[in-house]
Amino acid sequence: MTPRRGPLTLLPPLSGLLAGGVLWEGVSRTADAAFLPPLTEVLTRLAELTADGKILPSLLSSVINLVLGLAISLTLGLTLGTLMGRYRPAEAALGIYMYALLTAPSLVFAPVFFSLFGPGRTSIVAVVVMYSLFVIVITTASAVRDVPAQLLEMGRVYGAGERQLLFRVVLPAALPMAMAGIRLGVGRAVAGMINGEMFIAVVGLGQILTEAGGSFDSTTVLAVLLVVVTVALIAIGITHWADRRLNGWLPETSRT
Amino acid sequence: MIEIKNLTKRFPDRRGGTVHALSEVDLTIADNEFVTVLGPSGCGKTTLLRAIAGLTGWDEGGILVDGEPVRAPGPERAMVFQNFALLPWATALDNVAFGLELRGEPRGRRHATARELIGLVGLDGFEDRLPGELSGGMQQRVGLARALAVQPRVLLMDEPFGALDEQTRRILQEELLTIWERRRLTVVFITHSIEEAVLLGDRVVLMSPRPGRIAETVPVDIPRPRSFDLHGLGRTEEFTTLTTHLWERLRTMHPDRVGAHR
CATH class of the missing domain: 1.10.8 (Helicase, Ruva Protein; domain 3)
Structure with a gap:
C-alpha cells in the first residue's frame, strides 16, 4: 500500500532546493541589488545570530505563541465548524461572522487586541487565532455538511443517538476534509505569529525582524525569514503526519 | 408481523402542487415471510421501506411492527442499503x-x-x-x-444488489436465500428486477407510480429451496408465467412508454 521510500524520493525536493539556492545566489551576485544579499551571506549571518544566542530564545518564544494560538484555533474551530455544519440555526447565527472575519484582513484587529490585552503574549496569541481560526471553522462546517446522507441514515437505523452519530459517524467522516482546512490554518497561524510579533509586542523573531528592518539590514531580515519559513514547514509537516495517522484509511489517490 | 394500513405520504412539488409518494398503501407481511416489492422508479417503493425503517414520516395511516407503532428506527428492524453505507x-x-x-x-x-x-x-x-x-x-x-x-426480526433491503454486476448479483441472491432458509426472519426486499423479485419472494408486491400505490400482489408458489443453477428455475413454466405477467403490468406503467398508446 505505502509507496517504497528509497533515496530517490528525496531527489526531487533536494534538487528543487539546490536550484532555488543557486538562482538566489546568481541573481543577487549579478544584479548587485542592495536589498537582496546572496544566500551565502544570509546563511553566514544566520550562523552568527545563532552563535550570539539571539535566535534560539526568540524562536522558542515565537513557537510558544504559535502552539498556544493553534491549540485555541483547533479546539474552537472544530467545535464551531461542527455546530455550523450540523445544526442549521448555528449556521444561520454564526455563518455571517465567520465569513466576514475570514475575508477581513486579520491584522486590523491588532490594535483592538493591543488595547484589550496589552503588549504581552495574550495579544500575539489572539492574532494567531484571528489568522487561523476562520478557515478551520468554514472548512470543518462544509466537511460536516458533506458527510453522505446514507451514512447518517445507516447510523440512525442501527440505533445511534445524536451523540453517537456525531462521534461515530459524522466526525470521522468529516475529518479528511476538515484536515485540509487545518493545514491552511497552520500556514496562516505562522503568518499571524510573525505579524503579531512585529506589530504588537516587539518580541520573539518579530523583534529581530523589526529591528533589522528598521536599520535596512536585509541580510538579517532574510536570515530570520529562513527561520520562520522553516517553522512553517515543520508545522505543516506535523499536520501532514497527523493527517496520515488519522486518515490512513483514505486511498492514496484521493489525497489532496 | 408488519401491518401497513392506509399509508399515505405527500410532498409539495416545485410547481406548488402535491405529489403522492404513497397513496393508501395497505400491506400485511407475516412473520418469516419474504416479500419483494417491485416497481418502476418513482413508484414510492423506497419511500415505503424507509417508512417501515422509521427513517421518514407520513401523512396518513400507520405502520405496526409486531403490534407496536413505528415512530423511529428500532432494534427489531435492520436495513441493508443499496450503496452499502459502510x-x-x-x-x-x-x-x-x-x-x-x-x-x-x-x-x-x-x-x-x-x-x-x-x-x-x-x-x-x-x-x-x-x-x-x-x-x-x-x-x-x-x-x-x-x-x-x-x-433483527425484520430485515429491510433497499435494492441491495442493484449496484452489483449480474454475476455477483446472482451469487448473492442465492446466498441470501441460503442464509434466509437457515435463520428465518421477515424480509422486505425492494427491487426493480422482475427476475429477482420472483426468485426471492414468497409474494411480489407490484407498485405503480404517481401516486405510489400497490397495483397487485402476486403470490409466488415456486417450491423452496430455490436456486437458478440447481433447478433451472429460470426455465420453469411457473417462473416464466410470473415474470411475463409482471412485465406486462410494468411496461404499461413505465414512464418511458411515451406515446405508445397513440
Missing part, C-alpha cells in the same frame, strides 16, 4: 460489529458475534480489510452481516 475507515469486522457497538456491547463479545457472521457471509480472512479494499459484492456481504449481527 464506514470507510472501519475494518470489515468493525463494520459488522457497528450496530452492536452502538448498543454498548463490549468489544470482545461484539467481535465474537461479528466473526461468526463474517463466516456466515463467506468473508473469512477478510476481517481486517477496509471497505475500499473489498469488491462491491464483498462490501454488500459486510452490509448483510452487519444487519444480521443485531439479530
Whole structure:
C-alpha cells in the first residue's frame, strides 16, 4: 500500500532546493541589488545570530505563541465548524461572522487586541487565532455538511443517538476534509505569529525582524525569514503526519 | 408481523402542487415471510421501506411492527442499503460489529458475534480489510452481516444488489436465500428486477407510480429451496408465467412508454 521510500524520493525536493539556492545566489551576485544579499551571506549571518544566542530564545518564544494560538484555533474551530455544519440555526447565527472575519484582513484587529490585552503574549496569541481560526471553522462546517446522507441514515437505523452519530459517524467522516482546512490554518497561524510579533509586542523573531528592518539590514531580515519559513514547514509537516495517522484509511489517490 | 394500513405520504412539488409518494398503501407481511416489492422508479417503493425503517414520516395511516407503532428506527428492524453505507475507515469486522457497538456491547463479545457472521457471509480472512479494499459484492456481504449481527426480526433491503454486476448479483441472491432458509426472519426486499423479485419472494408486491400505490400482489408458489443453477428455475413454466405477467403490468406503467398508446 505505502509507496517504497528509497533515496530517490528525496531527489526531487533536494534538487528543487539546490536550484532555488543557486538562482538566489546568481541573481543577487549579478544584479548587485542592495536589498537582496546572496544566500551565502544570509546563511553566514544566520550562523552568527545563532552563535550570539539571539535566535534560539526568540524562536522558542515565537513557537510558544504559535502552539498556544493553534491549540485555541483547533479546539474552537472544530467545535464551531461542527455546530455550523450540523445544526442549521448555528449556521444561520454564526455563518455571517465567520465569513466576514475570514475575508477581513486579520491584522486590523491588532490594535483592538493591543488595547484589550496589552503588549504581552495574550495579544500575539489572539492574532494567531484571528489568522487561523476562520478557515478551520468554514472548512470543518462544509466537511460536516458533506458527510453522505446514507451514512447518517445507516447510523440512525442501527440505533445511534445524536451523540453517537456525531462521534461515530459524522466526525470521522468529516475529518479528511476538515484536515485540509487545518493545514491552511497552520500556514496562516505562522503568518499571524510573525505579524503579531512585529506589530504588537516587539518580541520573539518579530523583534529581530523589526529591528533589522528598521536599520535596512536585509541580510538579517532574510536570515530570520529562513527561520520562520522553516517553522512553517515543520508545522505543516506535523499536520501532514497527523493527517496520515488519522486518515490512513483514505486511498492514496484521493489525497489532496 | 408488519401491518401497513392506509399509508399515505405527500410532498409539495416545485410547481406548488402535491405529489403522492404513497397513496393508501395497505400491506400485511407475516412473520418469516419474504416479500419483494417491485416497481418502476418513482413508484414510492423506497419511500415505503424507509417508512417501515422509521427513517421518514407520513401523512396518513400507520405502520405496526409486531403490534407496536413505528415512530423511529428500532432494534427489531435492520436495513441493508443499496450503496452499502459502510464506514470507510472501519475494518470489515468493525463494520459488522457497528450496530452492536452502538448498543454498548463490549468489544470482545461484539467481535465474537461479528466473526461468526463474517463466516456466515463467506468473508473469512477478510476481517481486517477496509471497505475500499473489498469488491462491491464483498462490501454488500459486510452490509448483510452487519444487519444480521443485531439479530433483527425484520430485515429491510433497499435494492441491495442493484449496484452489483449480474454475476455477483446472482451469487448473492442465492446466498441470501441460503442464509434466509437457515435463520428465518421477515424480509422486505425492494427491487426493480422482475427476475429477482420472483426468485426471492414468497409474494411480489407490484407498485405503480404517481401516486405510489400497490397495483397487485402476486403470490409466488415456486417450491423452496430455490436456486437458478440447481433447478433451472429460470426455465420453469411457473417462473416464466410470473415474470411475463409482471412485465406486462410494468411496461404499461413505465414512464418511458411515451406515446405508445397513440
